[in-house]
Amino acid sequence: MTAEQRAKSLSVHLVLIAYSVLAVGPILLVVMNSFKVRSAIFGSPLALPDATTFSLVGYEKVFRSSHILTYYSNSLIVTLVSMALVLLFGAMAAWALTEYRFRGSTALALFLSIGIMVPIRLGSVAILNMMRSAGLNDTLTALVLVYVAQGLPMSIFILSEFIQQIPKDLRDAARCDGVPETRIFFEVVAPLLRPAIATVAVFTIVPIWNDLWFPLILTSSDSTHTVTLGVQQFLGQYITDWNSVLAALSMAILPVVLIYVILSRQLIAGLTSGAVK
Amino acid sequence: MPESVSNITAQMPRAKLAGLLLFFLGPAVAIYTLFSIYPLVATMALSTYTSDPSGARYFVGLANFETLLGDALWSKPFWNAFGNNLIFFAVHMCVQNPIGIALAGLLSLPGLRLKGFYRTVMFLPTMLSVVIVGFSWNLILSPLWGVASGALKAVGLGSLFAPWLGLESSALVTLSLISVWQFVGIPMMLIYAALLNIPEELIDAARVDGLGHFRIFFHIKLPLVLPTISLVSVLTFVANFNAFDLIYSVKGALAGPNFATDILGTFFYRTFFGNQLQLGNPTMGSAVATVMFFIILLGLCLYLFLVQRRVRRYAF
Amino acid sequence: MANLRIEHLNKRYGATTVLNDVNLDIEDGEFVVLVGPSGCGKSTLLRMIAGLDGASGGDIQIAGKLVNTLAPAERGIAMVFQSYALYPHMNVRKNMTFGLKFTGVPPAERDRRVAEAARMLRLDELLERYPRDLSGGQRQRVAIGRAIVREPAVFLFDEPLSNLDAALRVSTRVEIANLHRMLKSTIVYVTHDQVEAMTLADRIVVMNKGCIEQVGRPLDLYYAPANLFVAGFIGSPAMNFFEAKVGSVEGGCARISGPGFRSFDLPATSLKVGDSLTVGVRPEHLGRGEDGPFAVEGVVELVERLGEASFAYVRRADDRLFVAEVRGRQTPTPGERATLIAAARDVHVFDAAGLRVTTQNDA
Ligand SMILES: Nc1ncnc2c1ncn2[C@@H]1O[C@H](COP(=O)(O)OP(=O)(O)OP(=O)(O)O)[C@@H](O)[C@H]1O
């Protein structure tokens, strides 16, 4: 490497490092300070907690005065059930749309793609009315139904691209082998869609976990709040209690960061696989 | 290229095909229609009704829209929210896209080390909830905590600090920048993916022609990823004109100070659910949602007819 | 085991006709090879036999039974794909038994068939492996094994060897020939490779633009191509063609002349004075000499030396090139004048419509 090349590469790294600090700095700052006593939060916000400043008082408060564990389990249930249904129904629909030629298939594909661009939120008034009259108001079921409807168009779009990449010969071979159509989907095609899960997750599952709007309008009791809504309400209530606020924020951040770091390789591979063009 | 659609349906008995389609498409179409399309249509329908204090609803045609756009009590906040939303969108376009493109360009430099690390770190904020991000920034920028002012002081710019989120003049732009900070990962990743798709040989050919990295980026790579940039823009547009979470969590439903940060999403929420100042009004709320729908539709049409057509896609 | 009968088969995609009135009778146990230029409809025909594509018109019978409306699995066929189409998430054994599960073959019988196919194809060691851990040749054998265990009446192969390297292609070709001898099953086989076609086929079907040009035994196609297309398609390098006219007709003999070659007499009764003809001679039938039943001369322009033979590109007086295959160590040199001759039975004559003119030489 020449000196000039080295200087160039160094400056590139400097820019990237600077931006990386900007990207994670605020998150680190919140998480770091959530483990400190109040005086240290204000006295030296940039210092790591040490033996004298370490404190879990904020976390104790959050556990004591909110149903954070219920929120976690609600978020988990809603996200996992929605994810399973979005993937299952999305893949099934994508398969039928890409594999079978039938009258109206183009129109149906167009109809389904409306939901990619038009946010389902705009129908909230009617959704709330519907859920009320169906007795589903303030239930996790209502959230799941809305999220599945919200996630399906994008997942159908993404999964169709993946299904098209599965060699046609494979499906034909299965047909020659006498495998019934439903089994071709479930036993030949579906197992090959595993790499698509990451892409679908980024575009449809993460927004579900993070959503504030629908929990806000569809759930009203603590027992149905999700983490995002629960923490949001907690923050509003204890706005002056910095320990608790930082702890609540960290409790919303940490599980996501943990899962993200574990799965980031697949998630990023899914994002950059080119299935969304 | 022979299409990938199977011809198997040609010799399948009609009833069998119908059964298969029902099985595969039924659940998705049913849930989607019932919980996405029907509510949209029903909301639009509801926007032509009004209700009296007893709760009875009756049809009023376009009267709600006349009120919304004609009655100063409604139209002022509406246009205020719309204007703010445009600013919100403009900041995204002018800041988020250039930063996203620049980062993607740097990440796709050949032979860059620690690529995976940078990608992971820079995309992290995008994974977090808007509520959490908004609140965290709220704390950091708060004069009470003094982190931001301290940081500025450290670099000798202490005098620049102001409680940006609290000032009517700067609150909206500050919130927009927080949103940019969070979502810059999406244009970065999509453009990065598009850059990776450009064949190596093309770049090598340009190198042989004597172009430097900078020229290659501006004259070869950038034109080739233009379709992705325009896609990112339209995604940003839809997301921006439908945003709500950030403003609501940082500024509450009233989008203060003095509605300086009110955008269509928060305006819709207040109209629908009401707040300290007014009662919730589902029919007017529906009217607001319908107008938002048409704004988004208009934007999409403009995109399809003006931008999409001019942006050429190149096959490699 | 079964015969296969195709009658008036048509296939259209919108306005484009891909297959046009295809008729073909294949005997029980026969090995039939389909050849033709890319895009002529070979794969389409094969897929229609398999039931993967529907017909726009016409009938397909397998073992005397009309199968037009039957699903692929009900037709008693098995297909081997160019890409092998092995299920990537199943091991070799599962790949072979997967289809049997759905066609009501009991487990014990499945195992017996897999064992037998594995023995035949030397796959015993590989049964627990996944496709990604196999070489190209092994994958190919698994694909064939998967077809064998179905015990089909008709095997369909679509360019099964084209993804293999040259050496493997030769050995697998021999294996397929052996397999056919052992199984005695009916096989329809698509290929681009003339050597495969010539060596494997009982009969070759030459297709062009969705039509069958000729059906016949390999050597019949080689020695007596029915038309210009088949003449030009079979054989490599391709047959040389010379434009010609009938000069005079006398006592069952026509005098043929044209630019670039010496006039000669053709014992054919069907020709009239002034008919336009095309004369064809294969490069390998042209040899150096002074005078013969057919003689053409020119200047050697380029010589390709392959070792066992050389191809000489010769420019005729009328400025057209033709090719001659020269055997032996004595190769011509560029710039040299050469006279090349062919025996009467190696000269093919086609009429203005491109159809073969039968002569007494054919007898
Ligand atoms: N789904 C389709 N729609 C329209 N045309 C098609 C379709 N499938 C095939 N064709 C056309 O049918 C013709 C025959 O295709 P086919 O695959 O049978 O050719 P082939 O003889 O197998 O060629 P190759 O030797 O290259 O494999 C081609 O011209 C092709 O473009």
Ligand SMILES: [Mg+2]
């Ligand atoms: Mg083919």
